[in-house]
Amino acid sequence: MDAPVRELSFAQAIYEALAIAMEADPRVFLMGEDIGVYGGAFQVTGDLVHRFGAERVRDTPISELGGAGVAVGAAVTGMRPVYEFQFSDFATLAMEQIVNQAAKMRYMLGGEVSVPLVFRMPCGSGTGAAAQHSQSLEAWFAHVPGLKVVEPSTPHDAKGLLLAALEDPDPVLVFEHKLLYKMKGPVPQGHYTIPIGEAATVRQGRHVTVVASAIMVHRALEAAETLAQEGIELEVIDLRSLRPIDSRTIIESVKKTTRLMSVYEGVKTLGIGAEISALIAESEAFGYLDAPIVRLGGAECPIPYNPELEKAAVPQVPDIVEAARALAGGRT
Amino acid sequence: MPVEVILPRVDMDMATGKISRWYVADGETVTKGQVLFEIETDKAAMEVDSPSAGTIRDIAASEGTDIPVGSRVAWIFAEGEAYAPPVEATAAAAAVPADTRPAPAPSQGAPVLPPERSPAPAASVTAGAGNGPAATPLARRLAREHGLELASVPGSGPRGRIQARDVLVRAEALARPAAIQSSAPAVPAPARPAAASAGGGLHREWLQRGEGVPIVLVHGFGASLDGWRSFVTGAAFDCPVLAVDLPGHGRSGPAEAWSLSALAAALEDAVRGEGVASAHFVAHSLGAAVTVTMLDELPVEARSLTLLSPAGLGPEINGAFVDGFLRASKRESLRPWLKLLFADPDEPREAFVAATLRQKADAASVAAQAALAATVFPDGTQAIDIRAVLGRLTAPVKVMFGVDDRIIPARHVQGLPGEIGVHLFSGVGHMPYLERREAVARLVREAVRSGS
Numbered sequence: 172m173d174a175p176v177r178e179l180s181f182a183q184a185i186y187e188a189l190a191i192a193m194e195a196d197p198r199v200f201l202m203g204e205d206i207g208v209y210g211g212a213f214q215v216t217g218d219l220v221h222r223f224g225a226e227r228v229r230d231t232p233i234s235e236l237g238g239a240g241v242a243v244g245a246a247v248t249g250m251r252p253v254y255e256f257q258f259s260d261f262a263t264l265a266m267e268q269i270v271n272q273a274a275k276m277r278y279m280l281g282g283e284v285s286v287p288l289v290f291r292m293p294c295g296s297g298t299g300a301a302a303q304h305s306q307s308l309e310a311w312f313a314h315v316p317g318l319k320v321v322e323p324s325t326p327h328d329a330k331g332l333l334l335a336a337l338e339d340p341d342p343v344l345v346f347e348h349k350l351l352y353k354m355k356g357p358v359p360q361g362h363y364t365i366p367i368g369e370a371a372t373v374r375q376g377r378h379v380t381v382v383a384s385a386i387m388v389h390r391a392l393e394a395a396e397t398l399a400q401e402g403i404e405l406e407v408i409d410l411r412s413l414r415p416i417d418s419r420t421i422i423e424s425v426k427k428t429t430r431l432m433s434v435y436e437g438v439k440t441l442g443i444g445a446e447i448s449a450l451i452a453e454s455e456a457f458g459y460l461d462a463p464i465v466r467l468g469g470a471e472c473p474i475p476y477n478p479e480l481e482k483a484a485v486p487q488v489p490d491i492v493e494a495a496r497a498l499a500g501g502r503t
Numbered sequence: 504m505p506v507e508v509i510l511p512r513v514d515m516d517m518a519t520g521k522i523s524r525w526y527v528a529d530g531e532t533v534t535k536g537q538v539l540f541e542i543e544t545d546k547a548a549m550e551v552d553s554p555s556a557g558t559i560r561d562i563a564a565s566e567g568t569d570i571p572v573g574s575r576v577a578w579i580f581a582e583g584e585a586y587a588p589p590v591e592a593t594a595a596a597a598a599v600p601a602d603t604r605p606a607p608a609p610s611q612g613a614p615v616l617p618p619e620r621s622p623a624p625a626a627s628v629t630a631g632a633g634n635g636p637a638a639t640p641l642a643r644r645l646a647r648e649h650g651l652e653l654a655s656v657p658g659s660g661p662r663g664r665i666q667a668r669d670v671l672v673r674a675e676a677l678a679r680p681a682a683i684q685s686s687a688p689a690v691p692a693p694a695r696p697a698a699a700s701a702g703g704g705l706h707r708e709w710l711q712r713g714e715g716v717p718i719v720l721v722h723g724f725g726a727s728l729d730g731w732r733s734f735v736t737g738a739a740f741d742c743p744v745l746a747v748d749l750p751g752h753g754r755s756g757p758a759e760a761w762s763l764s765a766l767a768a769a770l771e772d773a774v775r776g777e778g779v780a781s782a783h784f785v786a787h788s789l790g791a792a793v794t795v796t797m798l799d800e801l802p803v804e805a806r807s808l809t810l811l812s813p814a815g816l817g818p819e820i821n822g823a824f825v826d827g828f829l830r831a832s833k834r835e836s837l838r839p840w841l842k843l844l845f846a847d848p849d850e851p852r853e854a855f856v857a858a859t860l861r862q863k864a865d866a867a868s869v870a871a872q873a874a875l876a877a878t879v880f881p882d883g884t885q886a887i888d889i890r891a892v893l894g895r896l897t898a899p900v901k902v903m904f905g906v907d908d909r910i911i912p913a914r915h916v917q918g919l920p921g922e923i924g925v926h927l928f929s930g931v932g933h934m935p936y937l938e939r940r941e942a943v944a945r946l947v948r949e950a951v952r953s954g955s
Binding site for chain 2: 501
């Protein structure tokens with residue numbers, strides 16, 4: 172029988188995944204700045220410290236390098252730590268541990284060691300948090316073999332992907348867009364996982380394939396709704412995982428629609444859209460393209476503090492509508 | 504390639520804008536970054552720079568008029584780039600040579616709306632500019648499948664880029680009979696001329712022009728001359744190529760009688776109607792039997808003869824295919840039968856099915872082909888025999904079969920006169936000229952050389 176489904180927020184879905192994993196597996200424990208009594212910068216860990224104790228929900232000092240290093244050490248010695256960055260921007264302070272240690276150990280130690288840890292990475296703009304607290308750096312990490320990178324767009328996928336990450340033998344970075352934390356959606360009770368590396372086609376369409384992730388999935392779906400009234404049908408693919416990337420789903424979709432657009436919040440140049448464009452150009456789908464590939468990415472600037480400029484710096488619904496309309500109409 | 508000058512969006516909620524002032528005049532030389540015009544919006548005035556260096560042409564937005572964001576307001580031609588007027592301007596001043604056409608003064612120019620289907624000034628400009636016309640990968644693929652030259656397809660995309668729909672529109676236009684295209688909607692399409700009633704009445708087309716003795720292509724049962732296009736495109740023949748639609752096929756009307764002799768007479772009429780008395784014939788399946796009969800009975804000379812999967816060499820033929828093909832009226836029922844034509848399980852391509860289906864939409868053609876089949880292939884049997892005639896021909900003859908032909912068995916080649924060259928292709932079905940294009944083309948070129 173299917174588990175009952177309730178409406179939960181994205182943050183509640185993550186909380187639930189953490190609680191399920193901690194109940195099921197004594198090796199799972201949480202670390203991060205202010206995740207204990209305070210409940211986390213975005214109130215995701217909530218009352219977990221009261222349910223599982225300060226031993227398993229550990230406040231760490233203001234040192235991301237230290238926290239990440241302890242997490243790597245705990246993982247290689249048999250624990251399953253979850254380290255929360257207050258903002259994923261601060262992972263820049265922990266790059267040595269993430270990129271040079273966590274990602275490399277399995278390879279450098281002949282496969283005899285694995286690093287089963289999860290980094291939780293609140294990311295994205297739109298909260299007025301300015302340049303150092305609003306970035307979308309997921310493509311950086313997706314460039315590193317040895318790491319897995321996922322980026323859910325719904326409460327359902329947030330829970331399923333986090334549980335999959337917790338069971339994965341390798342380091343997984345879960346990017347959580349800050350604007351999504353309050354978004355509600357159906358979430359089944361109990362344990363389930365979403366396979367890492369599988370995209371989801373969240374809307375079928377004939378005219379343009381739009382590949383998006385996180386908040387951009389919702390903007391693309393809204394744009395699709397608008398354009399449907401004009402007879403333009405977008406097919407929206409929610410990438411869900413950046414590494415490994417589900418190229419097959421994108422290729423098959425482009426073969427059907429003949430047009431490809433990617434929408435992502437990270438800076439446009441050298442971002443996720445470049446990878447998606449290249450994988451299509453290299454695949455059999457190339458011969459099906461009936462228009463140049465279009466990328467809608469973030470502006471080539473740090474995220475501005477001014478709310479209007481902040482909005483203008485990343486793709487919004489009207490931008491997607493306009494670009495997709497031009498693409499479908501053969502005007503790009 | 505000339506560069507478009509666009510009215511930019513200078514304001515987030517701006518749908519239209521006004522050029523308050525032009526700083527340059529039509530025909531003036533501009534440098535990259537030079538101020539071209541000033542835009543005025545509700546909130547601000549802003550100067551717009553030139554996107555490239557060259558000569559500004561066809562200024563199409565007058566000062567003070569509201570025009571939509573994204574509209575093209577002028578073109579910039581690089582130094583040394585041939586100037587051709589835009590299509591819409593040429594149409595208006597059709598008789599005036601481009602170089603003497605007066606440049607429109609900025610104040611007279613009408614705004615140009617952002618085109619759903621961009622005009623093709625660049626197409627005419629870029630034609631011959633090196634690598635052929637710009638086309639999307641899908642358009643190139645479809646053109647190949649339809650046997651269309653890209654140069655013959657007008658592009659509707661930005662800067663004249665050829666898109667898939669352009670190829671499909673062009674293929675559709677070519678497939679439609681000329682009579683129907685020109686008739687007014689209220690007037691019923693004139694009946695097609697019966698092949699025997701009008702002199703040289705069969706539809707035919709020069710697929711390639713040139714000097715020397717031509718190649719004449721004759722298709723098989725249920726096909727049309729369109730089927731040869733892709734073959735000829737890649738064949739590198741250095742002589743003219745004529746293709747004929749047999750009676751009741753393609754764009755030819757029905758015959759009065761369906762015997763091989765009657766069909767041969769119609770074919771001769773069409774070939775002679777093009778002033779051809781001597782040619783290299785390449786004929787497929789039933790077309791091979793018709794051609795051989797014509798050469799035997801009528802005064803047309805073959806310099807060489809290439810017969811592909813010819814009919815008339817034995818009694819067997821796949822009767823289920825003939826019946827099923829004739830009955831099929833939709834894609835789903837047609838496709839399984841067309842599959843039998845090819846050895847490759849990935850065939851037929853969608854374009855092939857679609858092209859065949861278009862023919863089936865013509866009730867007169869379907870009826871004609873049924874009458875033809877009843878005469879030449881009654882009861883699933885080939886009631887025609889060209890063996891005796893083949894022995895009498897003096898021209899060099901090649902016969903080609905696919906070993907895996909599921910329509911006419913390849914073993915029919917047994918017992919042919921020793922002078923006839925036999926080529927058997929393994930892994931090939933009934934359509935060697937589509938399944939082994941290059942090999943068949945090479946053998947035809949050899950035949951042309953040996954018969955010259």
